[in-house]
Amino acid sequence: MSSDVSTSTTAADSLHLGLGDRLRMWWDALPRHTQWLVGSPIIIFIALLPVLRLPVITTVGTDFGSVLAQFGMYALLAIGLNVVVGQTGLLDLGYVGFYAIGAYTVGLLTSPDSPWNLTDDWLSTDWAWMAVVPIAIAVTALSGLLLGSPTLRLRGDYLAIVTLGFGEIVRLLADNLTELTGGGRGLSQIAYPVAGVSEERPNGVFSAGNTTPPLNSGAFWFWLSMVLIIIVLVIVGNLERSRVGRSWVAIREDEDAAEIMGVPTFKFKLWAFVIGASIGGLSGALYAGQVQFVVPSTFNVINSMLFLCAVVLGGQGNKLGVIAGAFIIVYLPNFFLGRTQLFGIPINGDEIASYKYLFFGIALMVLMIFRPQGLFPARQKLLTYGRQVYVASRRAYLAAAALAAKTPVPATATPSGDDTKGGTR
Amino acid sequence: MPLLELKDLTVAYGRIEAVRGISLTVEEGELVTLIGANGAGKTTTMRAVSGIRPLSTGSIWFDGQDITKMKAHMRVLAGIVQAPEGRGVFPGMTVMENLEMGAYARTFDTKAEHDSTLARVFELFPRLEERRTQVGGTLSGGEQQMLAIGRALMARPRLLLLDEPSMGLAPLVIQQIFRIITEINATGTTILLVEQNAQQALSRSDRAYILESGEVITSGGGKELLADPAVKQAYLGVA
Numbered sequence: 001m002s003s004d005v006s007t008s009t010t011a012a013d014s015l016h017l018g019l020g021d022r023l024r025m026w027w028d029a030l031p032r033h034t035q036w037l038v039g040s041p042i043i044i045f046i047a048l049l050p051v052l053r054l055p056v057i058t059t060v061g062t063d064f065g066s067v068l069a070q071f072g073m074y075a076l077l078a079i080g081l082n083v084v085v086g087q088t089g090l091l092d093l094g095y096v097g098f099y100a101i102g103a104y105t106v107g108l109l110t111s112p113d114s115p116w117n118l119t120d121d122w123l124s125t126d127w128a129w130m131a132v133v134p135i136a137i138a139v140t141a142l143s144g145l146l147l148g149s150p151t152l153r154l155r156g157d158y159l160a161i162v163t164l165g166f167g168e169i170v171r172l173l174a175d176n177l178t179e180l181t182g183g184g185r186g187l188s189q190i191a192y193p194v195a196g197v198s199e200e201r202p203n204g205v206f207s208a209g210n211t212t213p214p215l216n217s218g219a220f221w222f223w224l225s226m227v228l229i230i231i232v233l234v235i236v237g238n239l240e241r242s243r244v245g246r247s248w249v250a251i252r253e254d255e256d257a258a259e260i261m262g263v264p265t266f267k268f269k270l271w272a273f274v275i276g277a278s279i280g281g282l283s284g285a286l287y288a289g290q291v292q293f294v295v296p297s298t299f300n301v302i303n304s305m306l307f308l309c310a311v312v313l314g315g316q317g318n319k320l321g322v323i324a325g326a327f328i329i330v331y332l333p334n335f336f337l338g339r340t341q342l343f344g345i346p347i348n349g350d351e352i353a354s355y356k357y358l359f360f361g362i363a364l365m366v367l368m369i370f371r372p373q374g375l376f377p378a379r380q381k382l383l384t385y386g387r388q389v390y391v392a393s394r395r396a397y398l399a400a401a402a403l404a405a406k407t408p409v410p411a412t413a414t415p416s417g418d419d420t421k422g423g424t425r
Numbered sequence: 426m427p428l429l430e431l432k433d434l435t436v437a438y439g440r441i442e443a444v445r446g447i448s449l450t451v452e453e454g455e456l457v458t459l460i461g462a463n464g465a466g467k468t469t470t471m472r473a474v475s476g477i478r479p480l481s482t483g484s485i486w487f488d489g490q491d492i493t494k495m496k497a498h499m500r501v502l503a504g505i506v507q508a509p510e511g512r513g514v515f516p517g518m519t520v521m522e523n524l525e526m527g528a529y530a531r532t533f534d535t536k537a538e539h540d541s542t543l544a545r546v547f548e549l550f551p552r553l554e555e556r557r558t559q560v561g562g563t564l565s566g567g568e569q570q571m572l573a574i575g576r577a578l579m580a581r582p583r584l585l586l587l588d589e590p591s592m593g594l595a596p597l598v599i600q601q602i603f604r605i606i607t608e609i610n611a612t613g614t615t616i617l618l619v620e621q622n623a624q625q626a627l628s629r630s631d632r633a634y635i636l637e638s639g640e641v642i643t644s645g646g647g648k649e650l651l652a653d654p655a656v657k658q659a660y661l662g663v664a
Contacts, residue, residue: 243529250526253515259477260509262501262530262580 020376047226050219059331061338061349063211065218067331069290072225073283074326078310079232079319080279085308086316086378087240088272089252090152091160094167095307097147098140098277100299102284104174104181105136107294110191113182119191128191133285140281141274148273152266155255167304175296186295190288196220208292221290228286229323232279236319239275248272249317302357309360313367315374324376329360426489428453428615429474429505429584434483436469443469445639446483451584451617456610458618458626458647460660461636467619468510470636471588474617475507476500487584501530504583508573508590510619516562520553523561523572527579546575549605567598574605584615591622603629623660627651635660 027035049057050065058064077099084092108114110128119128151162174181181187196205203209206224210217239245247268250258259265288294306329314325333356339349352359367374427450436444444466451457459467472478474485476497484493487503495503506527515523524546533539547554550571556564561572570590577585587606591599603625610616620626627633630647635656643650650656 246526246529249518250515250529253517254513256477257509257513257515258526259497260475260501260507260513261526261576262498264496264498 043226043230047223050222051214053214057335059334059337061336061353062334063213063216063218065213065216065222067218067334069218069221069225071327071330072222072229073286073290074307074310074330075229075323076225076232076283076286077280077307078314078322078326079229079236080276080283081307081311082316082319082322083236083239083248083272083279084276085311086318086322087245087248087252088269089248090269090272091156092163092273092276093160093304093308094163094165094170094301095276095280096299096301096304097163097167097170098144098280099284099287099303099307100170100174100296101140101143102136102281103288103294103299104187104284105139105281106132106285106288107187107190108181109135111182111187111294112189113185113187115180125191126194129193129285129289132191133282136285137278137281140284141278143281144274144277145270147277148270152269152273164301164304167299167301171296171299171301174299181296184296186293188293190292190294192289192292193224206289208290217290221286225286228282232282233319236275236279240319244268244271252317306360309364312364312374313360315376315378317378318374318376321374321376321378325374332356332359427451427486428455428488429617430486431470431474432484432486434470434473434485435481436466436473436478437481438469442481443639444473447634447636447639447641449634449641449644451615453615454610454613455631456607456616456618456629458620458630458633459636460620460623460626460633460650462621462660464638465636466639467636468588469639471507471510471586471617471619475505475586498530501580504531504581505586506577506580506582506584507586507588508570508577510588510592512566512569512573514561514564514569514572514576516560518561519558520561520564520572521557523576524553524579527576529580531580542579542581546578549578549608550575567594567602570594570598570602571605574602574609578609578614582614584617585609587616587618589619589621591620591625599625623656624651627656 030038050068053064059067077095080098081092081095084090084095106129108116109132110119110123110125111117112120118132119125123131147163147166151159151166154162175184177183192204192206192208194204194206197203200212201207201210205215205220206217208217210220213219240248247258247263247265250261250263251265251268255265310325310329311322312325313328314323315321333353336347336349336352339347341347342349371377429451431447431449434444434447435442443464447466447470449457449459459470461467469478473480476492476495476499480493484491486492487500487505490503492500492503492505515526518526524543528539528542533542552568553571553575556568561569564572574585574587574590577587590602590606594602599622606616606618607629618626618630627647627650633644633647633650634641635643635650643653643656645653651661
C-alpha cells in the first residue's frame with residue numbers, strides 16, 4: 001500500500017529528530033494504561049517533594065510546601081489560560097480577573113467581614129469552603145460567558161485590549177465597592193476545608209495555622225491542587241482530542257478558514273473562554289482557602305502577565321509544558337529568596353529574587369528569538385484515526401533504526417518491548 | 426430548479442457597495458465561472474454565498490431553500506463548500522490534518538468512506554499524498570492550492586466554490602489545476618468558479634457571467650463568450 005511508503009520516508013527523517021521528539025514518539029505509541037503505569041511513579045515522586053526535602057532544590061527563604069502549593073495554583077491557572085491562549089489562540093491579558101472572581105466568590109460567601117457571609121447563618125464553617133467552590137466555579141464560568149459574548153466578536157489586538165480592561169475592572173470594583181466587597185482592607189478569616197483535626201493540629205491540616213513542616217498546610221494544599229490538576233488535565237485532554245479541540249486549533253490557525261470548513265467559530269471561542277475562566281476560578285478558590293485572606297492588590301494586572309509568561313515559556317498549546325512554565329515562574333524566585341550561597345559560591349539571593357520581572361522579561365525575549373514555540377512545544381494530535389498513524393510511524397521508525405543498526409544507535413532498542421503492545425491495540 | 430440561485434444580491438462594505446444587484450443561477454452538474462477585473466465584486470459574491478459576508482439586500486437560494494439567513498457553518502453542512510481565495514490552508518497543521526478538517530462538518534459514517542474519499546483526493550492530487558506529513562505552511566503555492574481544493578473535496582460538496590485557484594501560480598501549475606477542476610466537475614460536482622484567468626476559465630466552463638463594478642454585464646456559454654469580440658478585448662488582451 002502506498003501509505004506505507006510515505007510513512008517510512010517520514011520515519012527515516014525522524015531518525016534525526018532530537019531526544020524530546022523521540023521520547024514523545026515512544027510515549028504516543030504506548031497504550032493508555034501503560035502511560036498511566038509509567039506516569040504514576042513520576043506523579044508520586046512530585047507529590048513527595050514537600051516531605052522529602054531534597055537538598056539544594058528545597059527553598060530556604062520560604063517554606064517549600066507553601067511554594068509548591070502556590071505552584072499548584074499557578075499550574076491550574078496556566079492550564080486554564082492555555083486553553084484560551086495556547087489552544088484557541090485568543091490573547092487574554094485579563095486572566096487574573098477570573099482568578100480574582102473565584103477567590104472573591106469564596107471570600108464574599110464565607111468571610112465574616114463580608115455582607116454576603118453565609119457561615120454565621122446556616123453554613124457550618126467545616127463545610128463552607130467545599131460547598132462554595134462549585135459556586136465559585138459557576139460564577140467565574142458565568143463571568144467568562146458575560147465577558148466573552150460581546151467581546152469574542154473582536155479579533156486579535158482588540159480582544160487583548162478588552163480583556164486587559166476586564167482584568168483591571170474586576171480589581172477596581174473589588175477595591176472601590178467597599179460596602180459590597182470589603183474594599184482595600186480585604187476579606188479575612190475565609191473558610192478552608194477542615195480535615196485531619198488532631199491534638200497538635202486543632203484546626204485541621206489545611207488551616208494556615210498548621211505551620212510545622214514537613215506536613216504543614218502548604219503540603220496539604222499542594223496535594224489537593226495536584227488532585228485537581230490531574231482531574232482538570234483529564235477533562236481538558238479529552239476535550240483537546242475531541243472535535244472541540246480540533247475546532248480550537250482550526251480557529252487558532254485561521255479563523256476564516258475554520259468558519260468555511262463548517263466550524264461554528266463563535267460558539268467554540270466562547271466555550272474556550274468559559275472553560276478557561278472556570279479553571280481560573282477554581283484556582284482562585286484554592287488561593288482564597290489557603291491564604292484565608294483576599295485583598296484587591298493581589299490581583300494586579302502584572303499577575304496576568306506572569307500567568308501569560310508561564311504559558312508562553314512552557315509552550316503554548318502543550319498542557320504539560322505550561323505546568324513546567326508555571327513551576328519556573330513560581331519556583332525560581334523562591335529558590336533564590338533567602339539564599340546566601342549556591343554550591344559554595346556566595347550570592348545575594350534576595351536581590352536576585354527581587355529582580356524576577358526583569359529576568360522573566362529577558363528570558364521571554366531570548367525565548368522569542370531562539371525558541372518562539374516555548375520550551376516544550378506542542379505537537380497536536382488532530383487526526384480521527386491518529387493513534388493508528390502514530391503507532392504505524394513508530395513501527396516504521398524502529399524498522400528504519402534497525403536498518404541503520406550498523407552504525408550503533410543503542411537507545412532505540414530499549415522501548416521496543418512496549419511498542420509491540422502498543423501496536424496490537 | 427437551479428442548485429444555486431442568487432436573486433438581486435447586494436453586498437456593502439460600509440457605504441461602498443461591492444456587489445450591486447447580482448442575479449445568477451448554477452444548475453446541478455454545471456461548471457459556472459464569474460469573470461471580472463480586480464474589484465469587480467467576484468470574491469465578495471463568493472463570500473456572500475459561503476456566508477461569511479452578510480447581504481444588504483437580495484436572497485440566496487440553494488436546492489430550493491432560502492439560505493440567506495443561514496450561518497456559514499450550516500451552509501457547509503448543507504453542502505456548500507469553499508476553497509478560499511489566497512488558499513487559506515491551516516499553516517500549522519499537516520496535509521493530513523488539513524484534509525481531515527475538510528470533513529469536520531460533514532463527518533464520515535465509516536472508516537471505509539473516509540478512506541475512499543481520501544483515496545480519491547490523493548488520486549486527483551498525488552502530490553498531496555507525497556506530502557501528507559508535511560506542515561501546510563511549508564508547501565509551495567501550487568501545493569497549497571491543491572490542498573485547499575482537496576480539503577474542500579473531503580467535505581463531499583454538492584456545490585464547490587473555488588475562489589481564484591490560479592492566483593499567483595506558474596502557467597504550468599495553472600494548466601494542471603484547471604485540468605483537475607474539469608475532472609472534479611466531470612465526476613458530478615457542481616462548481617462555481619471565480620477567475621481572472623479568462624482564457625482558461627472560459628474554455629472549460631459551461632456558462633459564465635462577466636462582472637464589472639459589482640454588476641453582471643454579460644453572460645452566456647463559456648465558448649461563446651470566448652469568441653465575443655468585446656470580451657476578447659477586455660479580458661483576453663486581444664485587440
